[in-house]
Amino acid sequence: MADIKILSTHAVQEVLCELGPLFERAGGSSLAIDYDPANALKRRIEGGAAFDVVIVTRPVIDALVRQGKVNREACTDIGRSGLGVAVRQGAAKPDITTVDALKRALLAARSLVRSKDGTSGLYFETLLDRLGIANAMHDKIVLGPSGRIAELVARGEAEMAVQQIPELLPVKGVEYVGPLRILPLPKPSLILSPRRPPPRCSTRKDLSRSRVERLCWPRWRGRTACDRSKGSE
Numbered sequence: 001m002a003d004i005k006i007l008s009t010h011a012v013q014e015v016l017c018e019l020g021p022l023f024e025r026a027g028g029s030s031l032a033i034d035y036d037p038a039n040a041l042k043r044r045i046e047g048g049a050a051f052d053v054v055i056v057t058r059p060v061i062d063a064l065v066r067q068g069k070v071n072r073e074a075c076t077d078i079g080r081s082g083l084g085v086a087v088r089q090g091a092a093k094p095d096i097t098t099v100d101a102l103k104r105a106l107l108a109a110r111s112l113v114r115s116k117d118g119t120s121g122l123y124f125e126t127l128l129d130r131l132g133i134a135n136a137m138h139d140k141i142v143l144g145p146s147g148r149i150a151e152l153v154a155r156g157e158a159e160m161a162v163q164q165i166p167e168l169l170p171v172k173g174v175e176y177v178g179p180l181r182i183l184p185l186p187k188p189s190l191i192l193s194p195r196r197p198p199p200r201c202s203t204r205k206d207l208s209r210s211r212v213e214r215l216c217w218p219r220w221r222g223r224t225a226c227d228r229s230k231g232s233e
Contacts, residue, residue, distance in 0.1 A: 003029030
């Protein structure tokens with residue numbers, strides 16, 4: 001049975017797949033990791049889902065702290081992840097390097113998939129409003145399921161995908177176009193936090209801050225390079 005049950009967004013899936021086994025072999029506890037979009041994880045935790053550590057975005061952590069679901073004192077920032085664009089492999093890559101170019105690319109797309117419950121989807125809706133094209137894009141938007149929505153682009157079910165960069169890069173059959181850097185939208189921060197134990201809980205001790213920080217592998221050589229190669233900072 002796993003010692004640590006982790007609920008995590010997909011944005012760090014590639015990093016955890018690579019570094020998780022190293023953590024376990026280094027003498028740490030065994031890990032059981034379950035992935036879902038941030039807002040889906042929030043609903044699961046609010047519904048009583050069991051977990052030891054949650055890796056989600058700051059707004060979700062803040063909401064869970066207010067509800068007493070996680071321990072604020074042990075929250076640790078582990079990275080940032082920006083939004084990017086992907087198209088089907090072999091398709092022409094649109095110019096998204098300026099505001100006007102991005103607007104033209106979005107309006108020219110026949111369809112675009114964004115996350116239904118993920119932070120990237122919420123940020124993208126904000127972006128469309130700021131660009132003044134939310135109404136024009138309404139009928140083109142496809143709401144993607146949990147996970148890597150660029151898979152819909154690879155299957156030909158959408159022309160373009162917008163999601164956090166680490167969720168675009170691993171998808172086979174698509175080409176990464178680039179990041180959305182033309183507007184000052186904040187990058188979603190990924191926060192790692194242990195649960196807050198129920199009152200009088202005696203089945204196990206709460207995870208300490210030092211133990212949580214070990215999950216960030218701060219001293220391990222290659223961690224930063226690994227994060228950046230997977231699309232995180």
